[in-house]
Amino acid sequence: MNAKQPILFLSHGSPMTALGGDELTQVWSGISAQLSKPAAILMISAHWNTRLPILGGSAQPETIHDFGGFPDALYELRYPAPGAPALAQRLKKQLTSAGIATGIDASRGLDHGAWVPLRKLFPAADVPVVQLSVQPDSCARHHFALGAALAPLADENILIIASGHLTHNLGEYLRGKPRAEETRAFRDWVHTHLMTGDSETLLDWQHAAPHAAFAHPTVEHFLPLFVALGAAGPKHTSEWLGGGWVADALAADNYRFIQAK
Numbered sequence: 001m002n003a004k005q006p007i008l009f010l011s012h013g014s015p016m017t018a019l020g021g022d023e024l025t026q027v028w029s030g031i032s033a034q035l036s037k038p039a040a041i042l043m044i045s046a047h048w049n050t051r052l053p054i055l056g057g058s059a060q061p062e063t064i065h066d067f068g069g070f071p072d073a074l075y076e077l078r079y080p081a082p083g084a085p086a087l088a089q090r091l092k093k094q095l096t097s098a099g100i101a102t103g104i105d106a107s108r109g110l111d112h113g114a115w116v117p118l119r120k121l122f123p124a125a126d127v128p129v130v131q132l133s134v135q136p137d138s139c140a141r142h143h144f145a146l147g148a149a150l151a152p153l154a155d156e157n158i159l160i161i162a163s164g165h166l167t168h169n170l171g172e173y174l175r176g177k178p179r180a181e182e183t184r185a186f187r188d189w190v191h192t193h194l195m196t197g198d199s200e201t202l203l204d205w206q207h208a209a210p211h212a213a214f215a216h217p218t219v220e221h222f223l224p225l226f227v228a229l230g231a232a233g234p235k236h237t238s239e240w241l242g243g244g245w246v247a248d249a250l251a252a253d254n255y256r257f258i259q260a261k
Contacts, residue, residue: 002157003036007147007259009228010117011165011243011252012046015067018077018116023244024252028120031241031254035121038159040084040128042091042150044228045113046164046221048133053095053102053146056131057088062109079115084128087158091130091150098149113163121161134223140203143223147230154259160231162224166190166243166251167215173249179214180248186215187251194255195238199229215251232257 008031013024047066048054063078088104095102110118114131135142153160167183189209193202203226206212206219216222232238236257243252 002039002155004259005036005038005154005157005159007154007160007162007228007231007257009162009164009225009255009257011250011254012113012117012163013246013250013252015070015074015112015116018074018112018119019071020120024246025120027242027244027254028117031256032121035159037122038127039157040087040130041118041122041159041161042130042132042153043110043114043118044132044134044160044162044224045111046134046168046224047111047113048108048131049136049220050133051135051137053100053135054108054133055088055091055102055104056083056108056110056129057085057104057106058083058108059085061129061131063115064109064111066111077119079110079119079125081110081118081122081125081127081129084130087128088130091132095146095149098145100146100149117161117163132227134220134227136218136220136223140205140223140226143226144199144203144230147227148233149230150227151231151233151259154231160228162228164224165221166225166253168221168250169215169217171217173247176247182211182214183249183251185210186212187253191240191253195240197236197238199234202226202229228255228257233259235260
C-alpha cells in the first residue's frame with residue numbers, strides 16, 4: 001500500500017539559505033524529520049514562469065544557479081537528484097484530461113526555488129523530482145485548479161511541494177528599511193485564512209487582503225500556494241511549520257496541508 005503524503009508550502013528564502021545556519025534552515029530540518037520518504041516529489045517553484053503549465057522531463061535535472069552576486073561557495077553547490085520523465089508524461093496526460101493544456105521541457109533543470117529547500121529536506125538527493133512551472137499571467141483560481149487535478153498524487157506516495165514566499169517585496173528587502181506594518185498585516189491575514197481552511201477567501205486575495213500589492217508587487221511567489229491549496233482539497237487540515245522573517249522584510253512561513261480522509 002502506498003503511503004499518504006502531505007502537501008507542503010515552503011517559503012524558500014534567499015539563495016544564501018542553501019549555505020545553512022539561519023532560522024529557515026532549522027525549520028526545514030524539523031520538517032525533514034517528520035517526513036516519510038516519498039516515491040517522487042512534484043515541486044512547484046516560483047522561479048519557473050511560463051504561459052502554460054510546463055513539467056520538467058529531464059532524466060537528470062541540472063542544478064540551476066539562477067541568481068547573481070553571491071559568494072562562490074553557493075555556485076559550487078549541486079543537488080543531483082534524478083528526474084522522473086515517465087511521471088512527467090503521466091502528469092501531462094492527467095492535467096490534459098482535466099482540461100489544462102500542459103507541456104514538457106525535457107532539458108529543464110531545478111532552479112533555486114526547488115533545490116535550496118530540497119537539499120535540507122532530502123539531503124541524500126535520492127528521490128526523483130519533477131518540477132512544474134507557474135503562470136504569472138493566470139489567476140489564483142487557475143493554479144487552484146492545477147492543484148486539484150494533481151491531488152490524487154498524495155495517495156501514491158508522491159510529495160507535492162509548492163515553493164514560493166508568503167510575502168515577496170524585494171524592493172523593501174533591498175532597501176533594508178522594511179515597512180513592517182503593511183507586510184505583517186498581509187501575512188497575518190493570509191495565516192488566519194490558511195489555518196481556518198478558508199481557501200475561497202484566499203482565492204480573492206488581490207482584492208480582499210490588506211496591502212496585497214505591497215506584499216507581492218509581482219505574483220509569482222504567491223501562486224504556488226494556490227497549487228498546494230487545490231491539491232489539499234476541501235476540508236483539509238492546516239499546520240503552521242514556522243519560518244520567521246528574512247531581514248525583517250519577507251515573511252518566510254511554511255505550512256503542511258493534510259487532505260481529508
